[in-house]
């Protein structure tokens with residue numbers, strides 16, 4: 001089971017590396033890794049388990065965040081979030097994207113960042129993505145809204161990019177051209 005002590009924090013070199021592709025079909029170990037990542041995000045959104053294991057809530061987690069430099073991450077939105085997405089993405093790619101951008105008006109956070117970094121993080125508003133699931137089956141889907149933003153946040157982790165790399169350093173809340181604001185109370 002993944003706990004907060006297993007999550008590496010900014011400054012750790014693995015977070016800045018480009019992660020390695022996985023072999024398809026997945027090895028038993030890689031499959032287990034995917035299952036553990038998904039379990040973390042699910043547990044972290046369950047009030048009881050979150051408290052019991054002292055987990056910080058997150059809608060996603062990527063393997064490099066537990067110091068495993070592999071191209072795999074999990075995303076999970078529970079039903080009450082109004083989204084309907086739960087997946088493990090292996091060797092994920094964005095195959096096309098909108099010109100329009102989107103950003104969370106409350107900014108982004110990260111399990112590997114123990115401070116708040118305010119500012120708009122411009123993302124593509126809509127993306128078409130491809131990848132493989134834990135059974136080694138290829139998937140292709142369109143995402144928009146919060147799931148699209150979260151997918152891009154996780155994909156960035158596989159490429160050594162942190163959310164704050166995208167924030168305008170001179171003016172963190174500078175209007176983002178051609179972008180829609182997504183209002184959420186908070187997203188972690």
Ligand code: SB7
Pocket residue numbers: 058059060061062065104107108109110111112149150153154157187188
């Ligand atoms: C805000 C937070 C996340 C995604 C998009 C917007 C995920 C935070 C948890 N993680 O650090 C996952 O990498």
Ligand code: NI
Pocket residue numbers: 109110111112153157
């Ligand atoms: Ni993150």
